Amino acid sequence: MTDLDVAELLAAYDTQLRGREPDRLAEGVRVERDGPLVRVLGWSHGGFVGYRDLGGLDGAGLDELIARQVRVFADRGESFEWKLHGHDRPADLPERLRAAGFVPEDMETVLIAPVSGLATDASVPDGVVVREASDLADLRRIGHMEEAVRQKDHGWIDDLGTERAADPEGLRIFVAEAGDVVVCAGWIRFPSGTEFATLWGGATLPAWRGRGIYRALVAHRARLAAQRGRRYLEVDASDDSRPILERLGFVAVCEVRALLDAFGEREDAT
Numbered sequence: 001m002t003d004l005d006v007a008e009l010l011a012a013y014d015t016q017l018r019g020r021e022p023d024r025l026a027e028g029v030r031v032e033r034d035g036p037l038v039r040v041l042g043w044s045h046g047g048f049v050g051y052r053d054l055g056g057l058d059g060a061g062l063d064e065l066i067a068r069q070v071r072v073f074a075d076r077g078e079s080f081e082w083k084l085h086g087h088d089r090p091a092d093l094p095e096r097l098r099a100a101g102f103v104p105e106d107m108e109t110v111l112i113a114p115v116s117g118l119a120t121d122a123s124v125p126d127g128v129v130v131r132e133a134s135d136l137a138d139l140r141r142i143g144h145m146e147e148a149v150r151q152k153d154h155g156w157i158d159d160l161g162t163e164r165a166a167d168p169e170g171l172r173i174f175v176a177e178a179g180d181v182v183v184c185a186g187w188i189r190f191p192s193g194t195e196f197a198t199l200w201g202g203a204t205l206p207a208w209r210g211r212g213i214y215r216a217l218v219a220h221r222a223r224l225a226a227q228r229g230r231r232y233l234e235v236d237a238s239d240d241s242r243p244i245l246e247r248l249g250f251v252a253v254c255e256v257r258a259l260l261d262a263f264g265e266r267e268d269a270t
Contacts, residue, residue: 001251009112010087010253013234016194018085019052023192024167026159035065039072045156046079046260058090066100070261079261085110086255094259102259108236111250115197115230118249120223122216124176128183128208130220133173136161142175142185142201149203160187173201174220176213183208188221195231197221202241214244 019038021031029042036055041047049069057065073080082097098104124130133139143157164171169190176184186201199221204214225233236256237245246252 006251006253009232009251010110012195012232013110013112013253014052017191017196017198017234019050020191020194022167023170026162026166034068034072037065037069039069041073041076041078041080043078043156043159045159046081047073048081048083050083054089054093056089058092062090062093063096063100066096070100073261082259082261084257084259097259101262103262105258105260106238107255107257108238109242109252110234110254110256111237111242111245112232112234112253113245113248113250115222115225115233118219118222118233120219120226122212122219124213124216125211128176128178128211128213130174130176130216133175133185138175139173141182142173145182145185145205146201146203149205172221172224174217176217178208181205184213184217186214186217186221188224190225190228190230196234197225197228197230197232199233199235202235214241215248218245218248 019036021038022029022040025031026042029040032039032041034049036051036053036057038050039047040049054062054065069080069082082102084094084097094104133142139157139161146152146157160171160173164173170192171187171189173187174185175182184202184204186199189198189200191198199218202214202217222233233250235241235245235250237250242252
């Protein structure tokens with residue numbers, strides 16, 4: 001793919017996906033605008049802010065915008081995430097966020113693929129079945145699998161179920177099972193008014209890696225995206241999943257890193 005193609009993919013990503021408001025809000029969740037930012041509050045696992053760009057804001061004005069987000073979420077007792085992209089401006093935005101107390105997560109890569117160029121017929125090993133998750137019990141099982149893989153609390157699983165209940169066509173969740181064991185899971189979102197579907201999840205139990213299960217879940221969701229008429233698939237990929245996705249035809253368009261407001265740490269320190 002040429003540099004021009006990558007630039008076009010990045011422009012489509014910035015224009016269509018960044019700074020969007022959620023399509024259908026779950027009960028208790030609300031969206032607020034603050035200058036160039038979209039602020040989403042009310043999720044039990046923490047909120048987030050997003051933006052297409054910061055409109056040239058820098059210096060003291062940018063510091064105040066950042067500080068205001070910290071105050072708003074702190075007043076509610078909520079943590080939140082600021083997702084920083086490699087081409088965001090100004091250049092010193094990462095330093096300003098860290099100075100405000102944000103803690104960086106691992107770097108990821110935004111990957112995009114044309115749906116028409118993706119294989120949608122990958123198979124799973126014998127004894128493994130892919131099906132759609134349909135109830136809270138399924139989600140809890142996914143949560144336990146995710147916790148085993150990532151060594152992190154899976155409290156966000158309840159929010160995923162709440163989101164699906166509010167927008168069942170906008171969020172579809174799938175599991176790969178071996179008997180009664182969830183070995184891999186992934187979900188796909190369909191943001192309205194865009195050419196994109198976005199992939200999430202994908203954690204696989206270590207003993208089941210290298211068997212094509214993750215690839216099969218990508219193919220399953222790509223087939224669904226094609227059926228829904230989406231042009232592109234997008235994913236924020238870890239270093240582990242990036243090589244697999246690039247072999248499938250995904251292209252890297254930019255780096256992305258989540259920075260977490262350390263509200264809980266501030267509370268512990270007071």
